[in-house]
Amino acid sequence: MSPDAVITAVGVAAALAAAIGLALGWAASRLAPDDGTLVAQIDALLPQTQCGQCQFPGCRPYAAAIAHAQADIDRCPPGGDATVRALAALLDRPARPVNPAYGVSKPAQVAWIDEERCIGCARCLPACPVDAIVGAARQMHTVIVDQCTGCELCLPPCPVDCIELRPVPVVAARYRMHRAA
Amino acid sequence: MTELLLLALGASLVNNFVLSNFLGLCPFVGISRRFEAAAGMALATLFVLTVASGLSFAAWQWVLVPLGLEYLRTLVFILLIAGVVQLTELMVRATSPLLHQLLGIFLPLITTNCAVLGVALLNVDRQRGLLESLVFGASAGAGFGLALLLFAALRERLETADVPAAFRGAPLALITAGLMALAFMGFAGLGSR
Numbered sequence: 001m002s003p004d005a006v007i008t009a010v011g012v013a014a015a016l017a018a019a020i021g022l023a024l025g026w027a028a029s030r031l032a033p034d035d036g037t038l039v040a041q042i043d044a045l046l047p048q049t050q051c052g053q054c055q056f057p058g059c060r061p062y063a064a065a066i067a068h069a070q071a072d073i074d075r076c077p078p079g080g081d082a083t084v085r086a087l088a089a090l091l092d093r094p095a096r097p098v099n100p101a102y103g104v105s106k107p108a109q110v111a112w113i114d115e116e117r118c119i120g121c122a123r124c125l126p127a128c129p130v131d132a133i134v135g136a137a138r139q140m141h142t143v144i145v146d147q148c149t150g151c152e153l154c155l156p157p158c159p160v161d162c163i164e165l166r167p168v169p170v171v172a173a174r175y176r177m178h179r180a181a
Numbered sequence: 182m183t184e185l186l187l188l189a190l191g192a193s194l195v196n197n198f199v200l201s202n203f204l205g206l207c208p209f210v211g212i213s214r215r216f217e218a219a220a221g222m223a224l225a226t227l228f229v230l231t232v233a234s235g236l237s238f239a240a241w242q243w244v245l246v247p248l249g250l251e252y253l254r255t256l257v258f259i260l261l262i263a264g265v266v267q268l269t270e271l272m273v274r275a276t277s278p279l280l281h282q283l284l285g286i287f288l289p290l291i292t293t294n295c296a297v298l299g300v301a302l303l304n305v306d307r308q309r310g311l312l313e314s315l316v317f318g319a320s321a322g323a324g325f326g327l328a329l330l331l332f333a334a335l336r337e338r339l340e341t342a343d344v345p346a347a348f349r350g351a352p353l354a355l356i357t358a359g360l361m362a363l364a365f366m367g368f369a370g371l372g373s374r
Binding site: 005008009012013016017020023024027028031060 | 253260275
């Protein structure tokens with residue numbers, strides 16, 4: 001093989017790689033502006049209860065909707081006025097009270113299952129957005145307190161109403177949930 | 182037109198890339214546990230296959246052949262495929278972070294999905310034109326997606342079936358894939374291409 005052929009081959013491969021690299025770099029700057037980081041910043045301020053009271057499936061979708069100006073910042077009852085203030089400061093908008101149409105702010109709480117009454121129907125398991133309920137069909141269920149966000153989504157599916165919500169003491173790990181109070 | 186239709190039929194059903202050529206088995210087994218993830222994977226692969234077969238045709242026809250560099254085709258095609266896959270990953274991450282998480286490592290691994298390189302190389306070997314290459318790539322992707330979706334749906338149903346312990350998990354998946362391949366043999370002779 002002549003040296004010329006080698007130079008052509010290396011040149012073509014290098015030029016192609018450079019072209020693809022440039023195209024990808026351009027695509028990366030177009031497709032992911034600071035959008036992702038803004039959504040992440042908003043998401044970090046939300047209480048991560050995944051309760052869906054804002055009418056979005058969870059905290060991150062709500063954060064994305066705020067970032068794209070598709071939803072207002074007053075839809076988060078678990079976060080309460082403190083979350084709205086933090087969002088208002090981040091987004092440079094006027095703060096306001098939580099819109100009561102989306103629910104009332106309550107102090108931090110976790111679900112508790114009355115094990116005497118639980119019939120082991122397992123219907124609360126799929127409802128839990130954070131998989132904080134342990135149990136299987138015909139086995140008694142219980143709640144992992146550290147995981148539970150107190151979103152109340154397990155209450156409606158329970159056929160025997162054996163789940164209740166209890167207040168939780170303020171600890172550092174749960175600081176986010178307590179900020180509302 | 183009939184020619185293209187036959188080509189599409191052949192690539193998607195008769196010579197299905199997964200079930201009769203046994204290309205692209207890694208994502209076929211790896212990402213078929215959940216139907217939604219499989220649907221995302223099917224769409225991503227369809228996109229990658231179509232774009233990559235068009236680009237690799239362009240690179241072959243207008244760069245490699247004029248310069249007499251036919252022997253570089255594997256390298257160049259892999260480079261192009263890797264680029265398209267990265268683009269796809271960017272697009273998926275921007276449009277659906279959840280899907281991006283579900284697909285995980287299998288999204289960048291489309292690069293090493295041998296079906297993608299297989300389509301590019303087959304297009305060159307059969308000396309197909311641009312339109313033919315695109316049709317072949319898209320219908321190979323559609324066939325891959327069809328097989329993947331059917332397989333994922335079957336696996337979701339089998340998840341709750343009462344299966345002897347020895348067959349649970351991978352063995353059952355492989356037996357299912359084998360039976361599906363048998364069923365797809367029913368398409369043999371259709372359009373005879």
